[in-house]
Amino acid sequence: MAAPGHHSQRKGQQNSRPQGSNNSLHLDGHRCDRPDVKASYIDTHCHLFTTMSMMKEKLADTSIEPHRVDLLAKRLFPSNVKAVVDIHCDIPIGPYYEQAAALTEWPEDFKYYFAAGAHPHVAMSYTDETHAKFVEIMSHPNCVAWGECGLDFFKNKPYTHEAQRKVFIRQIEAAVSLHKPIVIHTREADAATREVLDEHMPRDHVFHVHCFTSSTELGKWVLETFPNSFIGITGVVSYKLPHVQEFIRSEQLPLSRMLMETDSPFMTPKGIYPWAKQTRPRDVARRRFEFCHSGMIPFTAELVADLINQGREARGEAARTDVDEVLEVTRKNAERVYGIQLENGDDAS
Secondary structure (H helix, E strand, O other): OOOOOOOOOOOOOOOOOOOOOOOEOOOHHHOOOOOOOOOOEEEEEEOHHHHHHHHHHHHOOOOOOOOOHHHHHHHHOOOOEEEEEEEEOOOOOOOHHHHHHHOOOOOOOOEEEEEEOOOHHHHHHOOHHHHHHHHHHOOOOOEEEEEEEEEEOOOOOHHHHHHHHHHHHHHHHHHHHOOOOEEEEEEOOHHHHHHHHHHHOOOOOOEEEOOOOOOHHHHHHHHHHOOOEEEEEOHHHHOOOHHHHHHHHOOOOOHHHEEEOOOEOOOOOOOHHHHHHHHOOHHHHOOEOOOOOHHHHHHHHHHHHHHHHHHHHHOOOOOOOOHHHHHHHHHHHHHHHHOOOOOOOOOOO
């Protein structure tokens, strides 16, 4: 059964090892505080309940009750993590977002937000009742967006594509009518995504293309056509996707239009392993990180800073950036997209 908040079709990580493997880090070993990183940040796309489910599955952990995602965050997140946008995109949608919003032991000065919508994998199950439920959820005070929704033609049967398209359009129209930002999922569907956005997305609407893996042509078109669009970068860019790396390096995807996200528990940033080797005892450093979490965002931000600096050096530009600037700028972008304000501990929504 799918963990709440994310469809059961997993991306990037599969469970092929026994529970509690000796090669795995224990729960607290997955914490990765970076004293050298000073900036606060927001994880704009994560799946906390799926992270909890994967953690328990991989580590055979019994120390935290399955619904206590606040305690999981308290165990894992460094103090720099000031907020998350937790994604709930299954059908039927359960009460998990309400449970999480009501929990009381989140880390200090931390805010829980969520988005809700139908992932393209479940488009065939979308009904009028489903739609009405999502519309109702949008009024929850912690709900900051509709999504993730969109098109996914990767390994999906062609007969689902038209249903995906219709459901995507319906969700766009509803979110626009409610003045809600939209979280967009697009995978192996560049042309169809462009067509839907061109025909149905108002030019000034706010949206977040999450976990960007698409062509730079689509990315540039989105940024040029929709001035309030933003593109999310995850740890997957540290393993592959040289075209996305070049999109960042060239600053055709400028920092001012970028969001940091994990899509946790998937896609642990590659940079965490050399860091662990340098900062941890040898026997611990060789163990696996079995899942990703919001505290790992600095490793992706560090790669982004490195790519930007590579590009500037190649172009003969003197200016340089660093991980703190990347985190600060993208945090402010997230505040703008999702209508939240964290600098003074106040919610601007």
